[in-house]
Structure formats: structure tokens, C-alpha cells
Amino acid sequence: MPSSEKIVSQSYIRNKTIFAFIIFILFIAGCIAGWKWLQKQPTDQGALKPLRAGLNYNEKIFSNIFSNNHLVKTYPVSQAVPKVRVNGDVGMGNNFDTATWKLQVIKKTGDTLFISMAQIKALPKTDLVFDFKCIEGWSQVTHWAGVKFSDFVKHFGLDEDVKMNYTGLETPDDEYYVGIDNKSMMHPQTILCYEMNGAPLPMNQGYPLRLIIPVKYGIKHLKRIGTIYFSNTRPKDYWYERGYDYYSGL
Numbered sequence: 001m002p003s004s005e006k007i008v009s010q011s012y013i014r015n016k017t018i019f020a021f022i023i024f025i026l027f028i029a030g031c032i033a034g035w036k037w038l039q040k041q042p043t044d045q046g047a048l049k050p051l052r053a054g055l056n057y058n059e060k061i062f063s064n065i066f067s068n069n070h071l072v073k074t075y076p077v078s079q080a081v082p083k084v085r086v087n088g089d090v091g092m093g094n095n096f097d098t099a100t101w102k103l104q105v106i107k108k109t110g111d112t113l114f115i116s117m118a119q120i121k122a123l124p125k126t127d128l129v130f131d132f133k134c135i136e137g138w139s140q141v142t143h144w145a146g147v148k149f150s151d152f153v154k155h156f157g158l159d160e161d162v163k164m165n166y167t168g169l170e171t172p173d174d175e176y177y178v179g180i181d182n183k184s185m186m187h188p189q190t191i192l193c194y195e196m197n198g199a200p201l202p203m204n205q206g207y208p209l210r211l212i213i214p215v216k217y218g219i220k221h222l223k224r225i226g227t228i229y230f231s232n233t234r235p236k237d238y239w240y241e242r243g244y245d246y247y248s249g250l
């Protein structure tokens with residue numbers, strides 16, 4: 001018999017068992033009380049306050065370790081799916097005139113630029129094949145092309161504007177809108193996109209211009225951009241108002 005073994009009584013084991021069981025009951029009661037307390041908390045933009053605080057805290061951590069040198073994984077064009085899922089049609093109504101569309105960029109100074117598709121297509125084109133991830137739980141390897149937002153900024157003299165904390169993007173009818181931190185906007189894989197699978201964007205996927213931002217979940221990839229503006233405070237955000245994470249980073 002190894003010397004470390006010791007003989008214990010039945011009552012010792014019974015007391016230990018009872019003690020462990022009481023701890024277990026207290027733990028369960030604590031969980032239930034915690035859950036009830038959580039449900040009674042006020043909400044902040046559709047999310048319970050303590051949960052919203054958790055999301056905001058995550059944003060602090062992840063925006064600090066965010067780096068333009070960390071690229072999202074890309075794939076060969078051959079791996080892109082031919083039939084791309086269509087998801088979300090807020091702000092995609094029929095009351096939209098493609099013929100008169102121009103991208104509006106509201107500068108920090110208050111001046112507005114009106115930019116045509118031809119001006120955008122004249123800039124260097126970047127292709128991108130990546131795994132598009134929706135917060136609903138699906139993902140798809142898809143092929144997009146357009147101009148890097150950072151190239152766009154340089155070309156149109158928006159360097160001072162992107163020194164502000166956020167960019168806001170809206171559909172022409174202002175029904176769908178997102179706000180994105182400028183570190184993510186200036187990431188080298190963020191593009192103002194006008195092509196999918198080598199052809200102009202289909203209407204329901206954001207023709208003539210949409211955002212593709214692989215460092216974010218799908219909710220931030222606004223289709224049919226009407227207006228872009230800049231702000232030091234968080235621009236309004238459609239899904240944020242409905243309880244989702246503002247940062248929505250990947």
C-alpha cells in the first residue's frame with residue numbers, strides 16, 4: 001500500500017458530499033439570481049447595459065491590437081462561389097435612379113464632393129477573394145473588385161477627414177446606415193466595390209457601389225452607397241440600434 005493513502009470514515013465522506021452539494025446549489029442559485037438581475041437591467045441601443053458594456057470593452061481591446069499589417073486570409077479566384085447569396089435589402093427599394101447617382105462625400109469642412117462612377121473606376125482596381133462572414137452564422141468565399149478606400153482617400157484629398165475617428169456610410173434613401181472606425185476603413189483590404197465575379201455588381205448586391213470590408217462582419221458591408229461622411233463620435237448604425245455590436249470586428 002503506498003504510504004500517501006489514508007483511511008477515512010464513512011461520515012467524513014458523507015460530510016464532504018453534503019458540503020459539495022450545498023456549494024453546487026449555491027452556484028445554481030447564483031446563476032439564476034444573476035440571470036434575473038441581468039434581465040432587469042436597462043438597455044443601451046437595444047442591448048442590455050452590462051452586455052453592451054462588454055461589447056464596448058471588447059472594442060477597446062481589439063481596436064488597440066488592430067493592425068494594417070494583419071491581412072484577412074485570401075483565396076484563389078477559382079474557389080469563389082459562382083452564386084453569391086443575397087442577404088438584407090434595407091435601403092434597396094425601387095425609388096433609386098442609377099442614371100443620376102453620384103457618390104456624395106461630405107467633408108469635415110462641410111463641402112460636399114459629388115463623385116461619378118467613371119471617376120471611381122479611373123482609380124487603380126483591386127481584386128479581393130475572401131470568406132465573407134455574416135453574423136447570422138453563414139460564410140461564403142466570394143470575389144469582389146473595386147478601389148481601395150485608402151487609395152480613394154488619397155486621390156480625393158480626404159487625409160484630414162480620415163484622421164477623425166469614424167466614417168459613416170448611408171444608402172441614398174438613408175434607410176440603411178453604418179458607422180465604422182477609421183482604422184478599419186483604412187485597412188488595405190477595405191474597398192469601395194463595383195464588381196462581383198468580374199462583372200458589375202448586381203442590383204440587389206449594391207449596384208453601383210458598395211462597401212467590402214473583410215475585417216468586419218457582413219452587417220457593415222453597406223450595399224448601394226449614397227453618402228459618406230466623417231465624425232469623431234460614432235455615426236448612427238442600423239444594427240447597432242437593434243442591439244448588435246458596434247465594432248463587429250473579425
Ligand SMILES: Nc1nc2c(c(=O)[nH]1)N[C@H]1C(S)=C(S)[C@@H](COP(=O)(O)O)O[C@H]1N2
Pocket residue numbers: 084085086087088089090091092133134135171176204205218219220221222223224
Ligand atoms: N443597403 C443594405 N446593405 C446591406 C444590408 C442591407 O440590409 N441593406 N445587409 C447587410 C448584411 S446583414 C449582409 S450579411 C450583407 C450581405 O451582402 P450580400 O447580399 O451581397 O450577400 O450586406 C449587408 N449590407
Ligand SMILES: [Mo]
Pocket residue numbers: 087088133134135136218219
Ligand atoms: Mo449579415
